[in-house]
Amino acid sequence: xxxxxxxxxxxxxxxxxxxxxxxxxxxxxxxxxxxxxxxxxxxxxxxxxxxxxxxxxxxxxxxxxxxxxxxxxxxxxxxxxxxxxxxxxxxxxxxxxxxxxxxxxxxxxxxxxxxxxxxxxxxxxxxxxxxxxxxxxxxxxxxxxxxxxxxxxxxxxxxxxxxxxxxxxxxxxxxxxxxxxxxxxxxxxxxxxxxxxxxxxxxxxxxxxxxxxxxxxxxxxxxxxxxxxxxxxxxxxxxxxxxxxxxxxxxxxxxxxxxxxxxxxxxxxxxxxxxxxxxxxxxxxxxxxxxxxxxxxxxxxxxxxxxxxxxxxxxxxxxxxxxxxxxxxxxxxxxxxxxxxxxxxxxxxxxxxxxxxxxxxxxxxxxxxxxxxxxxxxxxxxxxxxxxxxxxxxxxxxxxxxxxxxxxxxxxxxxxxxxxxxxxxxxxxxxx
Numbered sequence: 001x002x003x004x005x006x007x008x009x010x011x012x013x014x015x016x017x018x019x020x021x022x023x024x025x026x027x028x029x030x031x032x033x034x035x036x037x038x039x040x041x042x043x044x045x046x047x048x049x050x051x052x053x054x055x056x057x058x059x060x061x062x063x064x065x066x067x068x069x070x071x072x073x074x075x076x077x078x079x080x081x082x083x084x085x086x087x088x089x090x091x092x093x094x095x096x097x098x099x100x101x102x103x104x105x106x107x108x109x110x111x112x113x114x115x116x117x118x119x120x121x122x123x124x125x126x127x128x129x130x131x132x133x134x135x136x137x138x139x140x141x142x143x144x145x146x147x148x149x150x151x152x153x154x155x156x157x158x159x160x161x162x163x164x165x166x167x168x169x170x171x172x173x174x175x176x177x178x179x180x181x182x183x184x185x186x187x188x189x190x191x192x193x194x195x196x197x198x199x200x201x202x203x204x205x206x207x208x209x210x211x212x213x214x215x216x217x218x219x220x221x222x223x224x225x226x227x228x229x230x231x232x233x234x235x236x237x238x239x240x241x242x243x244x245x246x247x248x249x250x251x252x253x254x255x256x257x258x259x260x261x262x263x264x265x266x267x268x269x270x271x272x273x274x275x276x277x278x279x280x281x282x283x284x285x286x287x288x289x290x291x292x293x294x295x296x297x298x299x300x301x302x303x304x305x306x307x308x309x310x311x312x313x314x315x316x317x318x319x320x321x322x323x324x325x326x327x328x329x330x331x332x333x334x335x336x337x338x339x340x341x342x343x344x345x346x347x348x349x350x351x352x353x354x355x356x357x358x359x360x361x362x363x364x365x366x367x368x369x370x371x372x373x374x375x376x377x378x379x380x381x382x383x384x385x386x387x388x389x390x391x392x393x394x395x396x397x398x399x400x401x402x403x404x405x406x407x408x409x410x411x412x413x414x415x416x417x418x419x420x421x422x423x424x425x426x427x428x429x430x431x432x
Contacts (some may be wrong), residue, residue: 007264009255009264010311010321010322011238011240011255011266011293011311012266013311013312014240014253014266014267014293014309014310014311015267015269015309015310015312016251016267016269016307016308016309017307017308017310018271018298018305018306018307018308019305019306019307019308022067022068023067023306024067024068024303024304024305024306025047025049025062025066025067025068025070025303025304025305026068026069026070026302026303027069027070027072027302027303028049028051028060028070028302028303028304029051029052029302030049030050030051030052030276030277030299030300030301030302030304031050031051031052031083031084032052033050033083033084033085033102035083035085035086035135036135036179036229036246037050037085037086037135037136037277038231038277038278038279038280039276039277039299040087040277040278040279040297040299040304041087041088041089041097041279042064042089042279042280042281042285042297043089043094043281043282043285044064044094044281044282044284044285044355044357045063045064045094045095045113045357046061046062046063046064046089046094046095046097046111047061047062047063047064047279047297047304048060048061048062048077048087048089048097049062049277049279049299049304050083050084050085050087050277051076053076053078056078056079056080056081056082056083056103057078057080057081057082057083057084057085057099057101057102057103058076058077058078058080058084058119059076059077059084059087059099060074060076060077061077061097061111062074063115064285066115075115075116075117075118075119075120076119076120077097077099077109077111077119077120078119078120078121079107079109079120079121079122079123080099080101080102080103080105080107081101081103082101082102082103082133083101083102084099084100084101084102085100085101085102085133085134085135086099086100086134086135086136086137087099087100087137088137088138088139089139090139090363091139091141091282091327091329092139092144092145092329092330092331093329093363094329094357094358095110095111095112095113095362095363096108096109096110096111096124096363097109097111098137098139098147098161099137100134100135100136100137100149101133101134102133102134103133104128104130104131104132104133104134104151105126105127105128105130105134106126106127106128106130106134106137106147106149106159107123107125107126107127108123108124108125108126108127108147108161108363109123109124110124110362110363112418112421113359113422113425114421114422114424114425124363124365125161125164125365127147127149127157127159127161127164129149129157129159129166129169130149130151130152130153130155130157131151131153131155132151132152132153133151133152134149134150134151134152135150135151135152136148136149136150136151136178136180136181137149138181138182138183140158140183140187140338141183141185141186141187141327141346142186142187142331142332142333142338142343142344142345142346142347143187143331143332143333143334143335143337143338144162144331144333144334144335145160145161145162145335145363146158146159146160146161146167146187146335146338147159147161148181148183148190150178150181150192151178152177154174154175154176154177154178155169155170155171156169156170156173156174156178156181156190156192156202156204157169157170158170158204160335160336160339161363161365162335162363162364162365162366163365163366164365167335167339168204168205168207168339170202170204170207173192173200173202173209174192174194174196174200175194175196176194176195176196177194177195178192178193178194178195179193179194179195180192180193185236185345185346186343186344186345186346187338187343188203188343189201189202189203189204189210190202190203190204198212199212199214200212205339205341218260218262219261219262219263221254221263221265223243223245223252224245226245226247226248228245228246228247228248229245229246230243230244230245230246231243231244231245231246231277231278232244233278233280233294233296235283235293235294237283237323237324237326238255238293238294238322239255239256239257240253240254240255240256240266240293240294241253241254241256242280242294242296242309244275244278244296245275246275246276246277247274247275248274248275249270249271249272249273249274249275250268250269250270250271251268251269251296251307252265252267252268253266253267253268253269253309254266269307269309271298271307273298273300275298275299275300276299276300276301277299278296278297278298278299279296279297279299279304280294280295280296280297281294281295281296281297282326282327283323283326283327283351284326284327284328284329284349284351284355285355286351288318288319288322288323288351288352288354289316289354290308290310291310291311291312291313291319291322292308292309292310293309293310293311293322294308294309295307295308295309296309318351318352323350323351323352325348325349325350325351326348326349326351327346327347327348327349328346328347328348328349329357329358330347331347332344332345332346332347
């Protein structure tokens with residue numbers, strides 16, 4: 001009589017549980033725009049959700065602790081002239097978020113630690129380079145201020161947000177609409193999927209596809225007959241992939257191993273309500289004292305509900321096997337170093353003592369003045385013809401100096417206002 005051998009895995013008993021009603025975020029008008037992004041982005045400090053807005057696009061940013069019913073007049077992040085299609089938090093600054101829109105622009109925003117009184121309408125920088133809607137954003141995992149965008153023009157652009165410049169533009173890689181883009185762990189390669197049903201591995205700095213003719217898949221898992229878009233979330237620390245179907249009411253999760261059959265079904269979390277979108281918390285934002293290995297933020301029509309994945313353990317001690325060192329908020333490279341060909345693995349941190357988000361860090365943008373590189377003036381035809389250009393040049397230089405002085409004055413006032421608002425916030429917290 002043979003006995004069935006059960007595969008050994010510490011994640012066989014992972015189970016999901018929805019948070020209590022008072023831990024959800026109620027009365028949020030989640031966007032109804034037809035697009036395949038997750039509509040939600042989360043980090044250890046904030047929850048951002050794309051919402052319905054009249055006269056343009058907007059998203060709401062809530063402190064994680066602000067659960068319950070959200071005031072209908074809660075300030076939004078507005079600035080796009082068309083619906084917002086994707087948002088993504090910077091992995092190296094928890095106060096910086098990028099948004100992509102149907103208006104062909106990308107905007108990068110600085111979110112204050114305090115709750116603003118009015119809508120945030122002024123981005124730190126606006127990136128313009130796409131000719132059609134921009135629907136995909138992805139920050140570089142290890143290089144500071146490097147942001148990828150992909151648009152309906154079938155073009156991938158990699159930006160240096162710190163200067164507002166285009167680092168790389170991949171124009172002729174995709175013959176049709178790009179569906180998804182993802183960096184590898186050190187940001188040296190990209191994986192993209194396209195409407196032509198081809199998976200491409202791209203070296204962006206060489207500007208070439210290094211692999212696209214894949215043979216049979218190493219594993220094939222049939223899910224269901226639904227035609228909804230699957231949102232995959234992969235946790236490299238535990239080698240678990242979570243599949244959330246848009247319009248579905250379940251989250252399926254699988255463990256990935258190096259031995260056949262490579263993909264092992266673990267379990268399915270099911271609920272009654274279908275999901276409009278999903279946010280995935282970085283590992284450093286989880287509660288290690290409760291053996292939490294993943295946390296999702298499920299979007300309903302009018303609310304956002306946290307879903308917690310845990311591994312049951314009897315001991316209250318820190319579980320080293322569940323929490324290896326994980327990528328922290330410090331970048332390993334500068335943008336220019338990455339562009340020159342350097343690669344570096346993420347800077348890892350330990351979660352043994354929990355993770356405390358760093359204090360507010362301001363993103364500084366240094367735009368290079370295009371007027372500094374002036375084309376050489378043509379030959380002078382006559383003395384009278386040259387007098388006017390010289391006078392115009394002198395006037396232009398005077399105006400530039402005045403603009404520079406005014407800009408410095410405005411920046412100084414903004415710093416003073418920010419300092420006063422922080423003081424006010426501390427006083428309010430102290431009186432509470």
